[in-house]
Amino acid sequence: MAAFSRNPATGAPSFVEFKQDGVEGVDGLDGAIGVTISPDGKHLYAASCVDKALAVFSRNAPTGELTFVETHKDGSGLIDGLAGAASVIVSPNGNQVYVAGTIYNTVTMFSRNSATVELTIAQIWRDGVGGVDGLDGASSIAISPDEKHLYTSGRDDDAVAVFSRSVPSADLEIVKTGSLDPVTVGTNLTYVITITNNSTSTATTNVQIKDKLPPGSTLVFAEAIGGSCAGTTDITCTFSTLAAGASSTATIVVKVASGVSRMLTNIASATADTLDSVISNNTYKAFTAGPPVPSMSVWALAALSVILPLTLSGRVLRRIVGRRSVGD
Structure with a gap:
């Protein structure tokens, strides 16, 4: 898996690093196909069809560099649906991670603790089980912006399966x-x-x-x-x-x-x-x-207190000068 930095203005990428399965403790990337980043930008998830796994990396937001955290593999514990893992997505609220599996025709949901980011297997939907249909060859997955619906493409069913989501909400x-x-x-x-x-x-x-x-x-x-x-x-x-x-x-x-x-x-x-x-x-x-604005009457009085005496003094002066000129 390769990481690139990106120039926001031009969109041009610059190579940063790559993570390889079996190198420096990294596991779960054999046949990596799908990749996604959590809404908070702190973690990256990779779906691997050959390893039948979901690999988890922490992410340095400023540099984009990745650190391997853990991997969840099919057959480990209660996990039974990651064979052919092809697509992964994190819910907008960051509380769930979904993986589409092409071989077992499944959608696997993990609960994600937003504080510790720990993943716990929560539920598996399988084609032909419990009325579910359209997941044969499940290969891509998406969530609606309002978080109320999940969509999965079934490559071999020539179908799109639609699921409603019960999303806890606050107010x-x-x-x-x-x-x-x-x-x-x-x-x-x-x-x-x-x-x-x-x-x-x-x-x-x-x-x-x-x-x-x-x-x-x-x-x-x-x-x-x-x-x-x-x-x-x-x-x-x-x-x-x-x-x-x-x-x-x-x-x-x-x-x-x-x-x-x-x-x-x-x-x-x-x-x-x-x-x-x-x-x-x-x-x-x-x-x-805001601060009160002086009324027009206040401004007018202030102006008159200066202008009126000057005007009156000018008139008196003109009269005095005029009388003197006549008398002389």
Whole structure:
């Protein structure tokens, strides 16, 4: 298996390294056909038809270099479906790994622990068993963007088999407040962001609150209870997990400079690795009244206090000069 770096602008690859079966402890790559990378970019999985195996590598994201971790082979433990392993895919939430096997006409599912990335055999679907059809020569596999369906091509069945997926989902809700309101120039404005997992049964992982500071404000500090915050103008607060029914908060304090708009608008959004069943409550827009603008009457009075005396003095002077010229 060869690894290349890639120029994002031109798309041109540059060779980095290769991993070979039987070299430096690597196992499970004999007849490697399918390869995929986990959504978090931390692991690579290779399906090997000759070795009847799924090989696992950890991945250095900046360099692309791979380190062999382990291999799962057909006939080991409860694994019985990797013969002719041809295609592998990781679910978008990172919790499952699926392998299509052309010889046993199977789809094998492993559960993936997103924290330890340990794989555990979970279920095997086989052509002709339990009403399953269309998997003869199963050779390719895909998951829909909403994660609700899995598709497998059956080369020898001239078919595509469709499976529905029961995907645990959370429901993140974000609420935000800002005070002082209204705020004055040179004072601090405090935003408190509360994030809640409304699910009654599913915890969510890698929860992130993203917040862009309003123009005319500078960061004083940002902190998160049970998490961490980073950034200066684009703030990201991260929580490793949020249990079902649990809430947490992030506090962002900014200083308001002169020249800010009459109304400060601040938008916070929430994301997570776990599927979110309701996305309409993942964004919250907070409005805070900015420094008051002097009214026209105040400006007018200020201007008149300077202009009027000058105008009057000019008129008086002209009259005095005019009278003197007549008398002379």
